[in-house]
Amino acid sequence: MDKFQHYYSSLFSIFLLLLLLLGHVAFVSAALNLETIAFSKGFSPLFGETNIIPSSNDQSVQLHLNQYTGSGFKSSDLYNHGFFSAKIKLPSDYTAGIVVAFYTTNGDIFRKTHDELDFEFLGNIKGKAWRFQTNMYGNGSTSRGREERYYLWFDPSKEFHRYTILWTNQNIIFYIDDVPIREIVRNDAMGADFPSKPMGLYATIWDASDWATSGGKYRANYKYAPFVAEFTDLVLHGCTTDPLEEVVAASCNERDSQLVRADFANITPRQKSAMQRFRSKYMYYSYCYDTLRYPVPLPECVVDPIVRQRFKDTGRPKFDKHQHRRFKKIRGQVLGDRNYGNQEDV
Numbered sequence: 228m229d230k231f232q233h234y235y236s237s238l239f240s241i242f243l244l245l246l247l248l249l250g251h252v253a254f255v256s257a258a259l260n261l262e263t264i265a266f267s268k269g270f271s272p273l274f275g276e277t278n279i280i281p282s283s284n285d286q287s288v289q290l291h292l293n294q295y296t297g298s299g300f301k302s303s304d305l306y307n308h309g310f311f312s313a314k315i316k317l318p319s320d321y322t323a324g325i326v327v328a329f330y331t332t333n334g335d336i337f338r339k340t341h342d343e344l345d346f347e348f349l350g351n352i353k354g355k356a357w358r359f360q361t362n363m364y365g366n367g368s369t370s371r372g373r374e375e376r377y378y379l380w381f382d383p384s385k386e387f388h389r390y391t392i393l394w395t396n397q398n399i400i401f402y403i404d405d406v407p408i409r410e411i412v413r414n415d416a417m418g419a420d421f422p423s424k425p426m427g428l429y430a431t432i433w434d435a436s437d438w439a440t441s442g443g444k445y446r447a448n449y450k451y452a453p454f455v456a457e458f459t460d461l462v463l464h465g466c467t468t469d470p471l472e473e474v475v476a477a478s479c480n481e482r483d484s485q486l487v488r489a490d491f492a493n494i495t496p497r498q499k500s501a502m503q504r505f506r507s508k509y510m511y512y513s514y515c516y517d518t519l520r521y522p523v524p525l526p527e528c529v530v531d532p533i534v535r536q537r538f539k540d541t542g543r544p545k546f547d548k549h550q551h552r553r554f555k556k557i558r559g560q561v562l563g564d565r566n567y568g569n570q571e572d573v
């Protein structure tokens with residue numbers, strides 16, 4: 228190799244390396260078009276501080292649960308609408324009775340009239356598909372739970388997957404990776420049940436042995452402790468606001484309209500069919516199909532005839548005797564800082 232060839236081949240290697248690096252950055256930003264935030268910059272402890280373990284580069288954090296305590300963090304700011312997202316890896320092996328929650332709320336400030344959007348991962352028995360639920364409350368509407376429950380199509384303890392809660396003034400979308408799994412489109416009839424006050428992002432791990440896994444049939448077993456949930460590439464994108472300020476909306480109007488126009492707030496036909504596929508295959512409970520609970524479906528419900536076919540009046544799949552037998556209802560139970568008003572589990 229002469230000198231020039233060597234020079235060009237090194238140049239080419241550097242070029243390739245750059246391309247790879249750029250490719251990685253471009254991938255993250257194409258999917259989100261948003262920047263991640265360092266843990267200590269965006270978040271503060273909620274409880275169990277000794278069990279909150281940030282990584283040395285501050286891009287990730289582990290939440291541990293042991294026999295003494297669970298743990299949780301919350302965003303230091305509140306956001307008037309936003310895109311809240313993290314890559315999460317759930318604890319592996321035997322995790323019955325353990326709940327990992329990733330949610331937005333303002334319950335610390337508005338105790339009686341809080342808003343809330345939830346992802347809740349319900350512990351697992353090894354070898355079974357993981358289950359999770361999503362929920363929404365607005366202005367303290369705890370008597371009108373809007374939960375949906377689903378199976379995951381992958382093992383969430385094996386790799387990181389991105390979980391996202393998008394909240395605009397017109398819709399709410401729950402994403403897993405690039406798949407929108409639930410969209411709630413605001414309409415006037417919902418009134419204040421649609422979250423409207425600034426919320427923060429929270430993540431917690433705790434022992435919910437009494438109801439999490441098959442209605443308390445399988446309890447947490449601390450032989451497997453510590454249980455570790457890992458969060459990385461956190462995204463907090465929204466209009467930071469003082470929730471007690473009177474003129475909240477004015478300063479956030481511009482950002483609100485940007486958020487409404489963003490790609491991730493507008494589901495493409497292709498994403499819509501992915502969402503329908505997910506819902507018809509993996510959803511096993513929806514309040515929209517539970518006509519015993521809500522004889523008149525709540526105003527945002529769009530009844531999909533394909534999904535409708537799979538459910539009977541209870542909002543659960545037909546012909547599932549086991550789920551019926553284990554059905555258990557717990558009302559107004561306060562667990563940790565969270566009010567699990569009107570929660571049910573099978």
Ligand SMILES: *[C@@H]1O[C@H](CO)[C@@H](O)[C@H](O)[C@H]1NC(C)=O
Nearest residue numbers: 339340366367418419420423
């Ligand atoms: C929220 O709830 C409170 C208390 O029930 C009520 O006074 C208020 O009018 C509600 N807000 C809206 C926007 O409906």
